[in-house]
Amino acid sequence: MxxxxxxxxxPKKYDPSKAEDKWYKFWNDSGFFHSEPDERESYTIVIPPPNVTGVLHMGHMLNNTIQDVLVRRARMQGYNACWVPGTDHASIATEAKVVNKLREEGITKADLTREEFLEHAWDWTHEHGGIILEQLKKLGASCDWERTRFTLEDDLYESVIDCFIELYERGYIYRGKRMINWDPEAQTALSDEEVIHREKQSKLYHVKYDIAGEDANVVIATTRPETILADTAVCVNPDDERYQDLIGKQAIIPMVERKVPIIADEYVDPEYGTGCLKITPAHDENDYQIGQKHELEIIDMLNRDGTLNEDARFYVGQDRFEARKSILKDLEQQERIVKVEEMSNKIGYSERTDTVIEPRLSLQWFCSMDKMAKPALENVMNDNVQFHPAKFKNSYRHWMENIRDWCISRQLWWGQRIPAWYFGEGAEEYVIAKTEDEALEKAREKSGRDLTKEDIHQDVDVLDTWFSSWLWPITVFDGIRNPDNEEINYYYPTNDLVTAPEIMFFWVARMIMSGYEFRGEKPFSNVYYTGIVRDSQRRKMSKSLGNSPDPLDLIDQYGADGVRVGMLFTSPAGNDLLFExxxxxxxxxxxxxxxxxxxxxxxxxxxxxxxxxxxxxxxxxxxxxxxxxxxxxxxxxxxxxxxxxxxxxxxxxxxxxxxxxxxxxxxxxxxxxxxxxxxxxxxxxxxxxxxxxxxxxxxxxxxxxxxxxxxxxxxxxxxxxxxVAQWPAANEELIKDEDIALFASIQSMISSIRNIRAEFNVPQRADIALLIKAKNEDLVDSFQQNEWIFRKLQDIGSFEVAVDLEQPEASASAVVEGSEIFVPLEGLIDLEKERERIEKEINRLEGFLKSVNGKLNNEQFVENAPEDVVQRERDKKEDTETNLDKLRGILGELS
Missing domain, CATH: 1.10.730.10 (Isoleucyl-tRNA Synthetase; Domain 1)
Structure with a gap:
C-alpha cells in the first residue's frame, strides 16, 4: 500500500492536547465567533451568566456544551450566530467573599466607608472575575468574547436604574413594611425564590401557659420555643369545643409573664399539635397575618445577625439557636414542658449562605407582579415561548398563578444602589431620581423648602441581583437605554435559552415578564431545561460532598470532545444526568x-x-x-x-x-x-x-x-x-427504505454466520458453504446480486439461494426476517466430539440447575434469606435455563 x-x-493516536488550543485560537483569531448585524438571519443565545465568584462545575459543563452545540450548528446553517457571554455580579455571594477576605486581613466591613468597601470589591472582581469564562474556552465554547458583559458595568448598571424608575412611575414599585425572608449571615432580605425548603427532623414542644386570674393552664405546641419571648396572643379555632370557654380570656406568657389575649381564628388547625397556637407576629408570616387581622402588638426580639435584642428581655446577645437551648432548660426547671414530639418539618435555608432563614418584619422595596405575570403566563401556555420538555409548563403555571410581590431590596453595598433619596425628619419622605442633582430638584419641589445636598441622602440598600439579570437578554444589546438601536432590533428576541429548571422562577419567568413589559415581546422562543448532574447514588454533584470531579481534570484526561460527548450521552432534556x-x-x-x-x-x-x-x-x-x-x-x-x-x-x-x-x-x-x-x-x-x-x-x-x-x-x-462549513441537508431522493431494509437483512445474516462460527467452534478462516432460503423470489435476486458482500466479509466456498431449500443434515441455521440461512457443519468440525462436549456441558448445567431449584423450593430459605441473596439464586436459575435451551437447540442441529 x-x-x-x-x-x-x-500520528497513530489522536492527541487532544495538541489540537484544542491550536484550533480554538484559530477560530477566535479568524473572527468566526464574532457577530455583527448584517443581511443574514440572526441566531442568538445569551449565556445564563455565572456568578463572578464562580469556577467551572459539572452543571456549567453540561449547560454550556448544549449551548455550544446549538450555536455551532446554527453557524453552519448560515445564520449570523451570536452567543453572548458574561457574568453576574452576585451581590450576596461576592460581598460575602470580600468580607471574608477583609476579615483575614484584620478589617471589618464596619471599618470602611461604602466607597472604600466597593474599591476592595472591584479589586477582588478584577482578580477573580474572569476565571470561569477562561475555563469555558477550554470546553470549546464558541462565545462572542468581544461581547462579554458584566451586570455591574456602567451601561448595564444605568439600564437597571432606568428600569427601576420606569416601574416606579408605572406604580409597580413601592416601599412597605412587610414580613420578609431574612438571612442572618448575609444580613439581607431574600425573595421567596432564594429560600430552599428542606425536610428536616424537628421537635414539637408542648408548653404550658397559665390562664390569667385562674388556677388553670392551656398547652401550646411550637417548634421554635425561643420566640415565646415575643408572643402577643394565643389562638384557637373558633369551632374547637375544647377551648370555647377560653376565648376572650388572657394567657400569661412564660418567662416574660406578659398577659396576652386568647383569640379565635379559622386559620388554626385543631389537628395540629394541641390545636392551640402561640402567635408571634414579628417572626412568622402566618402569625403576622393573624396579628394584622386582630390588631395585635408586634415585638421584634431579634437583631440583624440572629441574636436576641433587648426586647426579648432574656438571653440578650445569644444566638437564636443558643437561646432555644437556654429557654428549654429554664422551661424544664419551671416544669412547663409537657411533652416533646419528634416530627418532620420543612425548614427554609438561604440559597446563598445555607443559613436557616428568619421571617422578619422589615421596611423594604417591593415590585408588584400581578399585571406583569399575565402576558408571561399566557405566552408560555400557548407555546409562543416553548418549554422543553413541556412538563415544566405545569410548575410554571402554578407559580405564576400564585405569584407574590417581589422583595427587590438587599441590605448590601455591592450591587445597583436603589435610586431613592430621603429628606425630612425621620427620612420618611423620599423621591426617586437617577442623579443627586435631579433628586435635589424633586425634593425641593415636593417639600416646598430650599433644601441643599446635605439635606438629602440616597438609600443605602442595593437591588436584588436578579433585578439586573431579568433584563439580561435586553441589556446586553442596550435595549433599555436605547430601545430602538440596531442591535436590539436585529438580535432580539433571542432564539434559545438553555438553563436549569431550579432557576425557572428566579430568572426564566422574570425574563419573560420583563420582555413583555419593556419590549412588548418574548425574550426568547425556546427554553431548554437541562437536568441536574448527579452521581451514581443520585446525589447532586458538589464540592462540599466531594463527589464532583474537577471538569478541567476531565478535559486534560479525556479531551474536551470526549467530555462533551460523555456529558451528552445520558442527558435528555429536563431529566437528571447520572454521571460516571x-x-x-x-x-x-x-x-x-x-x-x-x-x-x-x-x-x-x-x-x-x-x-x-x-x-x-x-x-x-x-x-x-x-x-x-x-x-x-x-x-x-x-x-x-x-x-x-x-x-x-x-x-x-x-x-x-x-x-x-x-x-x-x-x-x-x-x-x-x-x-x-x-x-x-x-x-x-x-x-x-x-x-x-x-x-x-x-x-x-x-x-x-x-x-x-x-x-x-x-x-x-x-x-x-x-x-463555517455548510450544514448537511437531507436529500429525500437518496433515502431508499428498501435499500436500508435489504442491507439490514444482509447485515443480520452475516452477524448470524459469525455467531454460528462462535457457537459451533468453526475456525474463523475456514471456508463455509452458505445456503439461503429466501422468503420470496425478489429476495433471491437481491441476495444473488449481492453475493460479493457475503464473500467480502466471510470466507465462503459455495453460495446458494432459493425459495425451496431444505435444511441439510448436521447444519446450523438461523432465521432472519422470514428468510433462513443454513451452514453445513460436516467437514468443518468433528461432529461427534462437538456433540460430546455439548452433552457434557448440558449435564453440568442440569446438575447446577437442580441445586439452585433445591434452594428456591426450600420455603425456609426463601423466607429467611436476605432478599438480594434470594434474587441472586433466581437470576442463576433464569440464566442457566436460557443457556440450556440454547445448547439443546445446538445439539439438535448437530444430530
Whole structure:
C-alpha cells in the first residue's frame, strides 16, 4: 500500500492536547465567533451568566456544551450566530467573599466607608472575575468574547436604574413594611425564590401557659420555643369545643409573664399539635397575618445577625439557636414542658449562605407582579415561548398563578444602589431620581423648602441581583437605554435559552415578564431545561460532598470532545444526568475510533491523485446506496431531534452512523479486493465524501477533533474551516427504505454466520458453504446480486439461494426476517466430539440447575434469606435455563 508523503506523519493516536488550543485560537483569531448585524438571519443565545465568584462545575459543563452545540450548528446553517457571554455580579455571594477576605486581613466591613468597601470589591472582581469564562474556552465554547458583559458595568448598571424608575412611575414599585425572608449571615432580605425548603427532623414542644386570674393552664405546641419571648396572643379555632370557654380570656406568657389575649381564628388547625397556637407576629408570616387581622402588638426580639435584642428581655446577645437551648432548660426547671414530639418539618435555608432563614418584619422595596405575570403566563401556555420538555409548563403555571410581590431590596453595598433619596425628619419622605442633582430638584419641589445636598441622602440598600439579570437578554444589546438601536432590533428576541429548571422562577419567568413589559415581546422562543448532574447514588454533584470531579481534570484526561460527548450521552432534556467518568472514556474512545477511520482512509490516498469530495454514487452498488440512504435518513432524524431539543438523541444517531455503519461496515466493504492494495480511487473518493459529511454532522458535538481531521484531509482556505462549513441537508431522493431494509437483512445474516462460527467452534478462516432460503423470489435476486458482500466479509466456498431449500443434515441455521440461512457443519468440525462436549456441558448445567431449584423450593430459605441473596439464586436459575435451551437447540442441529 503506497502512502501520501504529506500524510505519513499522521500520528497513530489522536492527541487532544495538541489540537484544542491550536484550533480554538484559530477560530477566535479568524473572527468566526464574532457577530455583527448584517443581511443574514440572526441566531442568538445569551449565556445564563455565572456568578463572578464562580469556577467551572459539572452543571456549567453540561449547560454550556448544549449551548455550544446549538450555536455551532446554527453557524453552519448560515445564520449570523451570536452567543453572548458574561457574568453576574452576585451581590450576596461576592460581598460575602470580600468580607471574608477583609476579615483575614484584620478589617471589618464596619471599618470602611461604602466607597472604600466597593474599591476592595472591584479589586477582588478584577482578580477573580474572569476565571470561569477562561475555563469555558477550554470546553470549546464558541462565545462572542468581544461581547462579554458584566451586570455591574456602567451601561448595564444605568439600564437597571432606568428600569427601576420606569416601574416606579408605572406604580409597580413601592416601599412597605412587610414580613420578609431574612438571612442572618448575609444580613439581607431574600425573595421567596432564594429560600430552599428542606425536610428536616424537628421537635414539637408542648408548653404550658397559665390562664390569667385562674388556677388553670392551656398547652401550646411550637417548634421554635425561643420566640415565646415575643408572643402577643394565643389562638384557637373558633369551632374547637375544647377551648370555647377560653376565648376572650388572657394567657400569661412564660418567662416574660406578659398577659396576652386568647383569640379565635379559622386559620388554626385543631389537628395540629394541641390545636392551640402561640402567635408571634414579628417572626412568622402566618402569625403576622393573624396579628394584622386582630390588631395585635408586634415585638421584634431579634437583631440583624440572629441574636436576641433587648426586647426579648432574656438571653440578650445569644444566638437564636443558643437561646432555644437556654429557654428549654429554664422551661424544664419551671416544669412547663409537657411533652416533646419528634416530627418532620420543612425548614427554609438561604440559597446563598445555607443559613436557616428568619421571617422578619422589615421596611423594604417591593415590585408588584400581578399585571406583569399575565402576558408571561399566557405566552408560555400557548407555546409562543416553548418549554422543553413541556412538563415544566405545569410548575410554571402554578407559580405564576400564585405569584407574590417581589422583595427587590438587599441590605448590601455591592450591587445597583436603589435610586431613592430621603429628606425630612425621620427620612420618611423620599423621591426617586437617577442623579443627586435631579433628586435635589424633586425634593425641593415636593417639600416646598430650599433644601441643599446635605439635606438629602440616597438609600443605602442595593437591588436584588436578579433585578439586573431579568433584563439580561435586553441589556446586553442596550435595549433599555436605547430601545430602538440596531442591535436590539436585529438580535432580539433571542432564539434559545438553555438553563436549569431550579432557576425557572428566579430568572426564566422574570425574563419573560420583563420582555413583555419593556419590549412588548418574548425574550426568547425556546427554553431548554437541562437536568441536574448527579452521581451514581443520585446525589447532586458538589464540592462540599466531594463527589464532583474537577471538569478541567476531565478535559486534560479525556479531551474536551470526549467530555462533551460523555456529558451528552445520558442527558435528555429536563431529566437528571447520572454521571460516571466512564462516559467520558466512551467519548474518548469514540474520538479514537474516528481518528483510526480517518487514518486508514488517509493512508490509502495517493499524493499524485486529485481527490474530489463531490459525491459520485454508484447506482449499481447496494453498499453505496445503503450508506447514502443511512446518512440522509440520519440527517432527517437529527433535524427532528434538534427541533424537539432531543440533543442527546441526535448525538446517539450520529454515533451509531459513524461507529456502526461507516467504520464497522462501510469501510470494510470498500477495501480493495486484493490483499494489501490501496482502496480503488473511485471507492475512496466516495468514502472521503461521505466521511466529510459525517464530520460536519459531528462538528457541533466534537469541534476540536473534526477541525483537526478536516484540515488534515486536504488543503483548505481559512473560510473553508469546518466551523463555517455548510450544514448537511437531507436529500429525500437518496433515502431508499428498501435499500436500508435489504442491507439490514444482509447485515443480520452475516452477524448470524459469525455467531454460528462462535457457537459451533468453526475456525474463523475456514471456508463455509452458505445456503439461503429466501422468503420470496425478489429476495433471491437481491441476495444473488449481492453475493460479493457475503464473500467480502466471510470466507465462503459455495453460495446458494432459493425459495425451496431444505435444511441439510448436521447444519446450523438461523432465521432472519422470514428468510433462513443454513451452514453445513460436516467437514468443518468433528461432529461427534462437538456433540460430546455439548452433552457434557448440558449435564453440568442440569446438575447446577437442580441445586439452585433445591434452594428456591426450600420455603425456609426463601423466607429467611436476605432478599438480594434470594434474587441472586433466581437470576442463576433464569440464566442457566436460557443457556440450556440454547445448547439443546445446538445439539439438535448437530444430530
Amino acid at each position: 503506497s502512502t501520501s508523503p504529506a500524510l505519513q506523519d499522521i 467518568e466512564n462516559l467520558c472514556e466512551q467519548g474518548r474512545n469514540f474520538a479514537n475510533k474516528i481518528w483510526n477511520a480517518f487514518r486508514f482512509l488517509a493512508m490509502n490516498m495517493e499524493e499524485s491523485q486529485d481527490y474530489s469530495t463531490k459525491l459520485k454514487i454508484d447506482e449499481d452498488n447496494l453498499v453505496d446506496r445503503w450508506m447514502l440512504a443511512k446518512v440522509h435518513s440520519t440527517i432527517k432524524g437529527i433535524e427532528e431531534d434538534f427541533r424537539k431539543f432531543r440533543i442527546n438523541e441526535a448525538l446517539k444517531k450520529i454515533y451509531s452512523l459513524i461507529w456502526d455503519d461507516f467504520c464497522d461496515w462501510y469501510i470494510e466493504l470498500i477495501k480493495s479486493d486484493e490483499q494489501g492494495a490501496n482502496i480503488p480511487k473511485e471507492r475512496l473518493e466516495r468514502g472521503l465524501s461521505i466521511f466529510e459529511v459525517l464530520l460536519k454532522l459531528l462538528h457541533p458535538f466534537m469541534p476540536f477533533l473534526t477541525e483537526e481531521i478536516w484540515q488534515l484531509m486536504r488543503e483548505r482556505k481559512q473560510d473553508e474551516a469546518i466551523i
